Amino acid sequence: MPHDAAIAELSRLLGTRLSVTRAERDQHGTSESWYPPTPPDAVAFPENTEEVSQIMKICSAHGMPVVAWGAGTSLEGHALAAQGGLCIDFRKMDLVLEVLGDDMLAVVQPGITRQALNDELRATGLFFPVDPGANATLGGMASTRASGTTTVRYGSMRDNVAALEVVLADGRIIRTGSRAAKSAAGYDLTALMVGAEGTLGIITELTLRLHGQPEAVSTAVCAFDTLDAAVETVMRTVQLGIPAARMEFVDEDVARAFNAYARAELPEKPHLLVEFHGSPAGVAEQAERFGEVVAEMGGADFDWATTTEDRTALWRMRHGAYPACLALRPGSVGLATDICVPISRLSEAVRAARDDIAAEGLLGPIVGHVGDGNFHALLLLEPGNAEDMARAKRVARKMSERALAMGGTITGEHGIGMGKRALMADEHGPAWQVMGAIKAALDPQGLLNPGKLVPGENE
Secondary structure, three states, rough: OOOOHHHHHHHHHHHEEEEEHHHHHHOOOOOOOOOOOOOOOOOEEOOOOOHHHHHHHHHHHHHOEEEOOOOOEEEEEEEOOOOOOOOEHHHHHHHOOEEHHHHOOEEEOOOOOOHHHHHHHHHHOOOOOOOOOOOEEHHHHHOOOEEEEEEEEHHHHHEEEEEEEEEOOOOEEEEEEEOOOOOOOOOOOHHHHOOOOOOOOOOEEEEEEOOEOOEEEEEEEOOOHHHHHHHHHHHHHHOOOOOEEEEEOOOHHHHHHHHHHHHOOOOOEEEEEEEEEHHHHHHHHHHHHHHHHHHHHEEEEEEEEHHHHHHHHHHHHHHHHHHHHHHHOOOEEEEEEEEEEOOHHHHHHHHHHHHHHHHHOOOOOEEEEEEHHHHEEEEEEEOOOOHHHHHHHHHHHHHHHHHHOOOOOOOOOOOOOOOOOOHHHHHHHHHHHHHHHHHHHHOOOOOOOOOOEEEEEEO
């Protein structure tokens, strides 16, 4: 087996918390998307930061690649062991270490999920708002700079991580950021690590910004006859300054998927799902103003979710869009892709993506966190069908190229991983090589999540 010496030393350190069984390796070698299995050579289950430091020192000494693993929910192959080596699974580092209510901060380990954190916070009157849909771990969410349904109101992980503890490739432990509201002290290493996809260091602790639980919440779903009308409603709502907490778009294919998978009864038309947070009076005013925009744009079947149970069911349905859409083509795999464009170009970008999907003869439902210009297409493919895959990749590339031409980005949420690495030079130009130089300075052996995000030696 490759890396025998490193595995033997890791086994002495971790005992039964190092696994080389085929079942464990296979479990950590697959993703939710189309990528082929790439099992690591071993899987480690550390219990604290010091153990992660010792693991990295051993791997550094033996030249063994390392990939961090949270919940395995990423969609661009971020956590796959593309070059073998060690997978560090953080399931045993899943604690809330401290809640600082007066400062509206929480200190957590990377393996805790966002839902588990909010369960812990329920009695405090605070909550952590970033909601990518999947019940991802917070370490993984920071590493991919996750966003989601609430970003339009509360921001992404970039805005909600105050400080980090990070283990570098050589085993050094560093702390970035602080508990203060702001700082002008040197380089912002927290921002550098958030979104680095585990290529610069391994996150072992996070200090997160919390928000007050809203006094009142109002949620609604409404249908539109055309995609343009739905997206134009989003644009007009944003431009009028109506502060929606969530503003989600689903096309008619997704509505059909919800009806079949979640037993919903939605018209098979484009829909918006919206939510408002605040005081009872503030929420009522926001909802009224939004309703006026919907009426102007010809929206129909306006349905307010008036109970907590109804709201929960609505967002559970939205978060289940991925498996629901896969079920539209039984036995299919999904190539998921996302882009983000200026809000003024959103309708044009969505319409063009639909045209690209249709031109290639694919089924590709579209959903979006459209309040911030971000939308996703899930291209449904027959497993092993090379022509299906080629068509899907052409669509994904056209979407990315169009986003750049519109002044947007090749990904607003999914990140780069392996899937969009070839497009990084198109978006960043010479700045991509600067990212590579930072990687080389912090990880000269290229051990941390190799083959992802940054340029290779020959690029």
